[in-house]
Amino acid sequence: MSELIKKLEWRYATKDFDTTKKVSDADLEEIIEAFRLTPSSFGLEPWKLVIVENPEIREKLQVNSWNQSQITKASHLLVFTRIKNLDNDYIDKFLLNNSKITWATKEQLSVYEGMMKWYFSSLDENGKILWASEQVFLALWNVMNLLAQKEIDSCAIWGFDSAKYDEILELDKHWIASVVVLPIWYRSSEDKYSSKPKVRFSKEEIVLKI
Amino acid sequence: MSELIKKLEWRYATKDFDTTKKVSDADLEEIIEAFRLTPSSFGLEPWKLVIVENPEIREKLQVNSWNQSQITKASHLLVFTRIKNLDNDYIDKFLLNNSKITWATKEQLSVYEGMMKWYFSSLDENGKILWASEQVFLALWNVMNLLAQKEIDSCAIWGFDSAKYDEILELDKHWIASVVVLPIWYRSSEDKYSSKPKVRFSKEEIVLKI
Numbered sequence: 001m002s003e004l005i006k007k008l009e010w011r012y013a014t015k016d017f018d019t020t021k022k023v024s025d026a027d028l029e030e031i032i033e034a035f036r037l038t039p040s041s042f043g044l045e046p047w048k049l050v051i052v053e054n055p056e057i058r059e060k061l062q063v064n065s066w067n068q069s070q071i072t073k074a075s076h077l078l079v080f081t082r083i084k085n086l087d088n089d090y091i092d093k094f095l096l097n098n099s100k101i102t103w104a105t106k107e108q109l110s111v112y113e114g115m116m117k118w119y120f121s122s123l124d125e126n127g128k129i130l131w132a133s134e135q136v137f138l139a140l141w142n143v144m145n146l147l148a149q150k151e152i153d154s155c156a157i158w159g160f161d162s163a164k165y166d167e168i169l170e171l172d173k174h175w176i177a178s179v180v181v182l183p184i185w186y187r188s189s190e191d192k193y194s195s196k197p198k199v200r201f202s203k204e205e206i207v208l209k210i
Numbered sequence: 211m212s213e214l215i216k217k218l219e220w221r222y223a224t225k226d227f228d229t230t231k232k233v234s235d236a237d238l239e240e241i242i243e244a245f246r247l248t249p250s251s252f253g254l255e256p257w258k259l260v261i262v263e264n265p266e267i268r269e270k271l272q273v274n275s276w277n278q279s280q281i282t283k284a285s286h287l288l289v290f291t292r293i294k295n296l297d298n299d300y301i302d303k304f305l306l307n308n309s310k311i312t313w314a315t316k317e318q319l320s321v322y323e324g325m326m327k328w329y330f331s332s333l334d335e336n337g338k339i340l341w342a343s344e345q346v347f348l349a350l351w352n353v354m355n356l357l358a359q360k361e362i363d364s365c366a367i368w369g370f371d372s373a374k375y376d377e378i379l380e381l382d383k384h385w386i387a388s389v390v391v392l393p394i395w396y397r398s399s400e401d402k403y404s405s406k407p408k409v410r411f412s413k414e415e416i417v418l419k420i
Contacts, residue, residue, distance in 0.1 A: 002240060003213070004356050008247040030212060032417055036410055037218040038351075041368045045411055050418045057420060098409045130340055131368075134390075137347035138354075138366075141248075145355045146214050156348075158251045158341075169420060180344075199308045200246055201255055207242055208260045210267060210379060 016188035074183030081176040082132035226398035284393030292342035
């Protein structure tokens with residue numbers, strides 16, 4: 001079995017924290033790099049990562065997360081956000097970055113440009129939210145995999161008030177909206193969940209071969 | 211830099227296939243295991259993985275995927291699907307599996323049960339689709355990470371007719387619907403894209419620290 005599978009076995013939703021240990025700046029840099037290198041549909045990278053350390057702000061966020069204590073107790077709080085302005089301007093900005101890196105001309109990128117502009121003009125607002133959220137979840141899991149490799153704990157949180165988060169973190173200013181929240185920390189050696197067996201369906205229940 | 215980051219650098223959306231190489235059964239077993247071990251919100255595992263080898267069926271699928279050749283040329287085609295019946299019956303079935311593994315009684319699981327039943331009764335059909343799709347994307351990326359570690363190529367495809375896929379693969383019979391498609395293969399040594407630089411925004415453009 002590969003290292004990744006072993007680390008997936010190691011990982012679980014720990015509930016107890018070792019609050020004396022902070023995730024290092026070097027590890028944060030790697031987290032950012034894993035986030036940044038995540039592939040996305042059309043390569044459009046419709047995301048930003050918000051890293052929250054400020055304790056006062058985290059207290060306000062906790063109140064808007066069913067009061068879950070990991071929001072304030074964790075070493076860092078990562079808020080995964082999606083780009084809200086998936087429009088022609090965003091695509092133009094993206095293509096500009098592309099041509100800076102690949103030296104492709106505007107002409108060489110025109111088919112790619114047309115395909116993207118056509119696709120997004122065909123989606124309504126809900127469709128755009130769904131599409132961007134799907135991409136953000138790739139980035140989430142990429143980061144979670146890296147964390148497991150480094151034996152840093154994390155547990156994704158869906159139970160939070162996204163509109164309140166956006167307001168408290170002033171995300172509107174950056175044209176982004178919160179999608180999912182990931183506190184990261186080191187587990188306490190006393191976590192009582194550590195001895196529990198992992199609950200999963202059997203292979204036979206979740207795989208179809210055609 | 212960790213192994214995962216190195217493999218993310220290795221990975222890109224290859225366009226050329228070595229059609230003489232098939233992904234082995236042992237690797238397929240690990241792919242299934244990575245899929246199976248993916249964590250999900252509430253631990254609900256709202257997914258099934260459909261592995262398509264049958265060439266006639268893959269020809270029909272290609273026609274419904276903007277005729278992208280990797281659908282038929284890849285070693286295997288993985289179709290990631292979501293559970294459609296996110297209702298009380300599904301939650302009961304899930305909890306039965308949970309209690310078999312953890313030996314928890316129905317009473318011990320009652321708060322967990324109540325929370326899930328309340329949550330899903332509060333979502334409309336679109337909300338359920340969004341929630342389940344988000345989980346499926348965690349599984350997708352988990353599998354893509356494993357593939358990169360094993361130097362097996364893959365490229366997720368959004369451009370397909372989900373309704374047609376469901377019909378061709380008879381997914382309704384299993385109460386599931388297709389979400390995203392992942393052909394897997396070995397790259398050709400002649401792929402002209404291999405020397406292109408990776409296009410990504412810079413760290414500064416996608417990270418906010420608060």
